[in-house]
Amino acid sequence: xxxxxxxxxxxxxxxxxxxxxxxxxxxFQATTMFWYRQFPKQSLMLMATSxxxxxxxxxxxxxxxxxxxxxASLTLSTLTVTSAHPEDSSFYxxxxxxxxxxxxxxxxxxxxxxxxxxxx
Amino acid sequence: QKEVExxxxxxxxxxxxxxxxxxxxxxxGSQSFFWYRxxxxxxxxxxxxxxxxxxxxxxxxxxxxxxxxxxVSLLIRDSQPSDSATYLCAVGEGFQKLVFGTGTxxxxxx
Numbered sequence: 001x002x003x004x005x006x007x008x009x010x011x012x013x014x015x016x017x018x019x020x021x022x023x024x025x026x027x028f029q030a031t032t033m034f035w036y037r038q039f040p041k042q043s044l045m046l047m048a049t050s051x052x053x054x055x056x057x058x059x060x061x062x063x064x065x066x067x068x069x070x071x072a073s074l075t076l077s078t079l080t081v082t083s084a085h086p087e088d089s090s091f092y093x094x095x096x097x098x099x100x101x102x103x104x105x106x107x108x109x110x111x112x113x114x115x116x117x118x119x120x
Numbered sequence: 121q122k123e124v125e126x127x128x129x130x131x132x133x134x135x136x137x138x139x140x141x142x143x144x145x146x147x148x149g150s151q152s153f154f155w156y157r158x159x160x161x162x163x164x165x166x167x168x169x170x171x172x173x174x175x176x177x178x179x180x181x182x183x184x185x186x187x188x189x190x191x192v193s194l195l196i197r198d199s200q201p202s203d204s205a206t207y208l209c210a211v212g213e214g215f216q217k218l219v220f221g222t223g224t225x226x227x228x229x230x
Contacts, residue, residue: 046217109154
């Protein structure tokens with residue numbers, strides 16, 4: 001259980017275009033999902049907390065108009081990188097919490113496989 | 121600013137040895153603690169979580185928590201080359217997000 005998928009797994013785009021990344025919880029409902037970014041040889045950086053049916057909560061320094069998050073259902077959150085530039089090239093990873101887990105605590109996060117974005 | 125500190129390593133151990141990974145955290149009120157493993161180019165994978173002081177064992181892995189010292193560790197017994205990865209310590213902030221350390225790179229040599 002607690003499987004999270006992401007699509008696409010990698011994307012290459014031209015500077016100035018927008019890219020949408022999907023995050024799905026496959027076997028559980030996730031009222032809360034998280035979006036992270038990871039640059040090479042660095043740790044995870046939380047970008048925002050995505051709440052189903054409400055606005056996302058962005059971390060300090062993350063431009064909410066550039067990184068649009070939509071969490072329209074209990075199993076799907078999307079991150080759109082608008083007007084992408086080369087400095088946005090990174091590994092984007094989503095995670096979700098399975099509140100209904102009977103084997104875990106409900107607070108652990110399960111990660112998707114990540115999306116590697118390259119902006120030319 | 122809540123912080124989670126880990127030695128970046130690399131920590132090198134021979135195959136079959138015990139690997140000991142350590143983590144300290146700054147928020148004395150933290151209640152939940154997690155260890156994740158991340159292979160190069162992949163996303164993190166949950167190894168185990170711990171909430172109470174003491175030890176928690178799961179197969180070859182043992183998590184140890186000492187809230188008084190604000191210290192959490194992960195022991196890997198009978199280390200295998202396949203255990204070579206970066207290990208991330210994460211601390212729960214309230215009942216929402218996790219604060220991650222920068223990770224410790226473990227190298228297990230055959």
